[in-house]
Amino acid sequence: MELDPGRGYDLIGDVHGCAHALGRLLDGLGYRLQGGVWRHPRRQAIFLGDIIDRGPHIREALHLVHDMVDHQQAHCIMGNHEFNALGWYMRAPPGSGREFVRDRSPRFARLLQETFQQFEHHAAEWQAFRDWFYELPLYLETERFRAVHACWDADVIARLQPFLNDGRINPALLREAGLPGSFICQAFDRLLRGTDMPLPHGMTLTSEEGFVRTFFRTKFWEENPQTYGDVVFQPGGLPDHAARLPLSPQQKSRLFLYGPDEPLLFVGHYWRRGQPGPLRDNLACLDYSAVKKGKLVAYRLDQETRLDPAKFAWVDVCAVFRT
Incomplete structure (x- = not known):
């Protein structure tokens, strides 16, 4: 199904x-449940990925999005x-040093555990x-x-495109992603996980979920950064x-920049909090930590070429959990 540049779209962040x-x-947003499917007479939704994992109603969310x-x-x-879910089941190629594209490590097992539990008695459906x-x-x-889950890198996309089918991966390409350091592995990391940088001086950080990290996620729109905090x-x-x-200077030269004059870009992935709004007038992250009782956020896109802060819409997930 092709995008119609003339219609309105509601871009929606990570559902989890x-x-x-x-x-x-x-x-x-004005959609109505008709014949078991959420519909709008003039608009379409665009989901930015991460429908699964962590949340209380993963099967229901998948059915809802799939049916739309x-x-x-x-x-x-x-x-x-x-x-990650596809890579959990896909065996890695010889010489990769791993058994599966996504190692069956405690980290990935923990990320996927809610999904596995909710599909435990629905194997064919899963x-x-x-x-x-x-x-x-x-x-x-x-x-x-443009819409991508974590980071739009035009050079990576151009190089990756010949391997894709209308932007879609296939099992052979997924398997190749199991080779650490390969272009395919790095390309998927860039688009789906974003940009990062090693922590200074051997420092480590522990996430809210207990994962120890030696890297931190970085902005890809900062035009003149001077410090790690920037x-x-x-x-x-x-x-x-x-x-x-x-x-x-070497670190600065390696930073990726999505320029201020490029088309509007919508991403999810980054666990934001607070009042939803643009990162820049051509860039929005719509992941506001819904599954951590934050906000499930949408942007109501019409014909504007610069983002309008008044067109962000959301629900407070805490209020939904209380009802």
Whole structure:
């Protein structure tokens, strides 16, 4: 299904199994449940990936989004969690040093555990959804706007495109992503997980979920960064002493920049909090930590070429959990 550059779209951030909040958000956006499918007479939804994992109603969320896409009421792109689910089952190629594309480590097991539990008695259904994940494009693009789960890198996309089928991966390509350091592996990381940088001086950080990290997520739109704090883009930031450290010229030269004059770009992935709004007037992150009782956020895109802060819409997931 092709994007129609003339119609209105509602871009929606990471759902992570918050199906009830999604229903409330769609209702507030003017969609109505008709024949078991959420529909709008003039608009379509665009989901930015990460429909699965962590949340209380993952099966319900998948059915809702799949049925909207199947009835041409929505588009959905791949998130890193859908990619992880495919990689959990795909054996890695010889010489990779791993058994599966996504190692069956405690980290990935923990990320996927809610999904596995909710599909425990629905094996055929879970297989059907995994087959459907191959139909999700890695990105969407029109002359006016772009959507990708974590980071739009035009050079990577141009180099990756010949391997894709209308922006979609296939099992052979997924298997190749199991080779650490390969272009395919790095390309999927860039589009689905974003940009990062090593922490200074051997420092480590522990996430809210207990994962120890030696890297931190970085902005890809900062035009003149001077310190580590200028580029960090993750919950909790960096300790003050690390944030104040200057970036070297070599570090600055390796930073990726999505320019201010490029088309509108919508991403998810980054666990934002607070009042939804633009990162820049051509860039919005719509992931506001819904599954952590934050906000499930949409942007109501019409014909504008610069983002309008008044066109962000959301539901408070805490309120949904209380009802």
